[in-house]
Amino acid sequence: MWSFDYARIPPISFGAGKLTRLPQLVRQFRGQVVLLVTGGTSLQRSGKLAWVKNLLEQSGMTVHHVACDAEPTVTLIDGVVTSYRTLSVDVVISIGGGSVVDAGKAISAMLPHDNSIIDHLEGVGRGVAHSGVKKPFIAVPTTSGTGSEVTKNAVISEVGVAGYKKSIRHDNFIADGVIVDGELLTSCPRDVTAACAMDAFTQLLEPFLSPTVSPLTEAIAWSGLEALKDSLLPACGTAAADVTVRERLAYASLLSGIALANDGLGIVHGLASPIGGFFPIPHGVVCATLVASSVRANLRALRQRAPTSPALKKLARVGALVVDSSERRGDDSCDALVDTLDQWTTILQVPKLSQYGINDHDLEKILDLAENRNNPIELTRAEIRSLLEERL
Numbered sequence: 001m002w003s004f005d006y007a008r009i010p011p012i013s014f015g016a017g018k019l020t021r022l023p024q025l026v027r028q029f030r031g032q033v034v035l036l037v038t039g040g041t042s043l044q045r046s047g048k049l050a051w052v053k054n055l056l057e058q059s060g061m062t063v064h065h066v067a068c069d070a071e072p073t074v075t076l077i078d079g080v081v082t083s084y085r086t087l088s089v090d091v092v093i094s095i096g097g098g099s100v101v102d103a104g105k106a107i108s109a110m111l112p113h114d115n116s117i118i119d120h121l122e123g124v125g126r127g128v129a130h131s132g133v134k135k136p137f138i139a140v141p142t143t144s145g146t147g148s149e150v151t152k153n154a155v156i157s158e159v160g161v162a163g164y165k166k167s168i169r170h171d172n173f174i175a176d177g178v179i180v181d182g183e184l185l186t187s188c189p190r191d192v193t194a195a196c197a198m199d200a201f202t203q204l205l206e207p208f209l210s211p212t213v214s215p216l217t218e219a220i221a222w223s224g225l226e227a228l229k230d231s232l233l234p235a236c237g238t239a240a241a242d243v244t245v246r247e248r249l250a251y252a253s254l255l256s257g258i259a260l261a262n263d264g265l266g267i268v269h270g271l272a273s274p275i276g277g278f279f280p281i282p283h284g285v286v287c288a289t290l291v292a293s294s295v296r297a298n299l300r301a302l303r304q305r306a307p308t309s310p311a312l313k314k315l316a317r318v319g320a321l322v323v324d325s326s327e328r329r330g331d332d333s334c335d336a337l338v339d340t341l342d343q344w345t346t347i348l349q350v351p352k353l354s355q356y357g358i359n360d361h362d363l364e365k366i367l368d369l370a371e372n373r374n375n376p377i378e379l380t381r382a383e384i385r386s387l388l389e390e391r392l
């Protein structure tokens, strides 16, 4: 029997040129005063920031702009909210990567309130439940990785010895509108594109393998994997300026957000949180660097301890998909998946953990906080340590 609950999916406008619909979308929320959240420089450099501000202002809107050049922190969110709380902001719009979308989501959640966001951060603050009252929020992703445009949480980081990556979360925080415009994506740099695409792949594979996955998420994740397998390498190479290729990645990323929001994530993301809290390493890079070694560890553990697990058949299906084999070759296809992920890691020159200052003596504290939740098999501490060591 099937039994599942599904989170709300926001209205989505997908396609080249759809950004021109932004004023129309803002007007749906009776928006006159807009707070535009972007990244540090790339949107400015490309001229798109001036273009968007002009588009909104020509529609009679007042636009305030705030730039976030790093993953959002409590200090950043509290600071922006304090500065703009009295300016009658009607709608918050994020145009940028996952950090920018998370920042805008958190700002929209906190603008109607006068307390610090830390009160609502899971596992960090006072555990105060958020009322769900927020400002309307529109997400326009410009990288294809986190899927934050369709999730109900915003990740807030404090990096350091006592660092963390924790979420503020509420069903109401799901964006009220999403625009995915391929023309915005072509200027995303190669290294960011590569890390985000590998993260999107991980966010499709991990829910797909979840022991509690719904048939709806299986279908969504599969569609995303189909779109991603042929666009990942071209988007990082000769087809970087090809809007169609970029769209495929953006589609995969969008679906990865829906999949993870509903059926959870596995060991890669169970490690990404503590690693990203302790060290200044982008989320996409952690996932990109660990996905091949994690799939290898899962495959080995499944073969040893759960040889009849449905996850093995699913890994074989994904393996056959990524190598374009119409024949189901069982175990061989599982190995083909691992080989392909190793090749992608090499071709895309995915950095190793040590390039971000992570060494052997850091592994124990990472392992203490690692989570196996929704992984297809419970990995032992030694197995997790080993997959980390592969990428030091």
Ligand SMILES: [Fe+2]
Residues within 6 Å of the ligand: 145, 146, 199, 200, 203, 269, 283, 287
């Ligand atoms: Fe991720």
